[in-house]
Amino acid sequence: MTPPDLAGAGARMLALMRETFDLPRSLTGDGVRRTLAAIDTLVPVQVTEVRSGTVVGDWTVPPEWRVREAHVTGPDGARVVDVADSPLHLVGYSTPVRARMDRDALLAHVHSLPGRPDAVPYRTSYWVPEWGFCMRHRDVEALPAGEYEVVIDAELDPLGSMTMGEIVIQGTGGDEVLVSTPVCHPGLANDNLSGVVLLAELGRILAGRPAPRRTHRILLSPGTIGPIAWLAANAERLPRIHAGLAVMCVGDPGAITYKASRRGDAPVDRAAALALAHRPEPHELRAFIPWGGDERQFCSPGYDLPVGAISRTPPGEYPENHTSADDLSLVGAEALEGSLAAVLEILEILEGDERPVSTNPFGEPQLGRRGLTNRRGGEKGNQLEMAMLWVLNLADGAHSLTDAAERCGLPFPVVREAADALRAAGLLAPRAA
Ligand code: ZN
Helix, strand or coil, X not given: CCCHHHCCHHHHHHHHHHHHCCCCCCCCCHHHHHHHHHHHCCCCCEEEEXXXXXXXXXXXXXXXXXXXXXXXXXCCCCEEEECCXXXXXXXXXXXXXXXXXXXXXHHCCEECCCCCCCCCECCECCCCCXXXXXXXXXXXXXXXXXXEEEEEEEEEECCXXXXXXXXXXXXXXXXXXXXXXXXXXXXCCHHHHHHHHHHHHHHHHHHCCCCCCCEEEEEEECCCHHHHHHHHHCCCCHXXXXXXXXXXXXXXXXXXXXXXXXXXXXHHHHHHHHHHHXXXXXEXXXXXXXCCCCHHHHXXXXXXXXXXXXXXXXXXXXXXXXXXXXXXXXXXXXXXXXXXXXXXHHHHHHHHCCCCEECCCCCCCCCHHHCCCCCCCHHHHHHHHHXXXXXXXXXXCCCCHHHHHHHHCCCHHHHHHHHHHHHHCXXXXXXXX
8 A cells, every 4th residue: 555655756756867867966066965955955955065085985086077078070160079968978086178180089989889879878987087088879970070079178176075965854763774876877777866856755755744753764875885874974873773775776667676685684675575566566586696786885894784675677787777868758757656555554664564472471461351453354454463463473583574584474564463452452562762
């Protein structure tokens, strides 16, 4: 059953995608700032600037990259490529250039995909000073011989900064749940804007609900170095992280894929398996591999945080990935909404889990006397009654509601409802904080 606050979520996420699609995101710069500002109109975003040159882990925050214009003019005076048409046309972090050169010299700096001649590739050169353009292979093949004028009016500002955003849903207890996505790709829809809009909508929904037990922290930061910088700045917070999810590539039509944390048996791994088993769409569970998105940093051996990864088709496994074919036609409201519902259900299991203690463990308590037997009849009533028997049987303070849901094969919300009914009847001790 769809929670009422999810209604219209798919359309809202698509609208935010359209609004932010062409912003010139990169590791640094105004593209990320303007993306976070657009989200801030839906739910408050706490913005952090990390100064260029800051050493984080084995990395250094790069200079802030700003581009005013970048284009190539052909021998006949026509523009053959212009970043004004798409941010993909310029290699990310291109160094400034103003030069004339022949076609062969230009082609040494042009990237295209012979196997996908109508798609523009996405390329960056963050850590090696380089410049380049990305074009349709069909257009590259049509470039005439002659002299070309190359203009890249860009700066790499050593006094700039890298921008990260957090949406914080304050909890009533001290522990935290972390949800993270990269926010550095320009002009691409599924990777990684789909994760950005999903987390914006997740924040909006959670902010409208009663305060959770655990603080939910939603991190939007540039890929790789963003999570590394966040981890370096939040060392004292890390022991309080109960669970985390790295989210990306969640808008394509592929099946939902959950990749376990490095630990493999963390609460989030069990919650994801439980939630996805009862969702009305296909899914795949995978073991951890050190490849993918933000989870690579959270699950590095020095941190080893209980963070799993959720996507539809994982990054690198769909042919449109890192090309202009990863556009708004690849993502759909239904896919986004299904991914969001899956994330919410995983978080709800983490939030709703507990290790209940029976007040009446010597023999079965008498449910009928307390109005707890299935008087209404029907399958839902039968499920609830069966869930109550499982919860009571496992309510020894050592077993959790997740254990009960795994063993009885019923959806977690039914088990949670059973525990609530038993507690209301005085059969479970008050819930530990
Ligand atoms: Zn990517």
